[in-house]
Amino acid sequence: MSIYKEITLNGIWKQNPGVVQLLGLCPTLAVTTSVVNGVSLGLATVLVMAAANGTISPVRKYVPNEIRVPVFILVIAALVTVIDLSINAFAHPLHKVLGIFIPLIVVNCIVLARVESFAAKNAPIPSILDGFMMGIGLTLVLGLLGGMRELVGKGTLFSGLDLVFGPAAKQFVLTIIPDYHGFLLAVLPPGAFLGLGMLIAARNWMDIRNKAKSADEHTTTSALQPALHP
Template sequence: MSDSKDKGPDTRAIVRDGLWDNNVVLGQMLGMCPVMAVTSSATNGLGMGLATMVVLIVSNAMIASIRNWVSDTVRIPVFIALIAGLVTLVDICLNAWLHELYKVLGIYIALIVVNCAVLGRAEAFASRNTVAASALDGTAMGLGFTLALVVMGGIREILGAGTLFANAHILLGAHFAFLEMRVLPEAASTLFMILPPGGFLTLGLLIAARRRIQDGLEARAAASASTSAVLAN
């Protein structure tokens, strides 16, 4: 086997890819079911994001460690079985230690199994890279997913209820109580934002904002490259 297959990609590129360039929600637009369903509050988004990140990290690392022993003809069923097992463990752990969060997230925990981002990273990255690089990729993708859910949930919660990270001490544990705050008076809240239409509106605006920022960064990079070429000549 060639050494190029075992050589991990650049660390900065992996982190940037997961957090920004190929952000699961805002870039690839994957996992839309939990994104729309659980982001009525930042607390729910944080819980769902962290659960998904755990699955991404562990599944990526495990798949990278067995990639040389799994035949190409059966790799997809093997990946799915492994991911399903991990999701079952996460589901059981949440039910045991974070039962209130488990009740809020409900079936969407089990649906991590069919989240295209998880299987996609297993096939596109973990099956071709080292364990360390794959674990980092899972961490970056999971963080990007979590940040998107928290930002989206935070916007909807602030505008819809006037609070931020409400009930964090109940859903995530007493040590998360410091996150809870009231941002707007209750009278200033807009119920529309925590209803499904508010979720679609918030997601659309976030995707548009990311694309606008990305276009600006690319234009600046192109201008900088052009200036450097002129100076070099």
């Protein structure tokens, strides 16, 4: 259980692909103009990463080392094609918005990095969990960044929900700032860089604060031990 706990913690916090490893910056910066766009691409990446890790891990011993990367990319490309065609079939408006970034999951360094560094060296169950949690960590970053940019840029949250669930979902779009004329910088690429920088700074600050708190607690415990045990 400690292995699974460590894999989960690494994917969401310690080795988060979006704010720690800084992998897949192209879709992170390009697609996160809204919460819906960011989360949709993130969930597609989750499915691809979990499926790719689960596919590669059982056959890792049978793939020659010389051709492992082309084989990995071939498997990832097949999975991405399935996801791409599924989104096109069941959520065509969303497919048009995400555009080329769905097929580009094939060459996303996050997917190939986890297949190469984890799935090719570990058993199927931990590999599937690793791909899933790394994808969830990226999805959280995409959702937060998309929410920040959408709120500042448009004054709304969940705009474009109808692209996924149909016209009836428009009633769930939240207008946070009424009569807001928008802030163009937030929805442009420079806004993505600024927003991502803020998320990285916030994550680093929380990490430093937690480490300092743990160190203070350890120092206090060490100082009390002689008094408790004379």
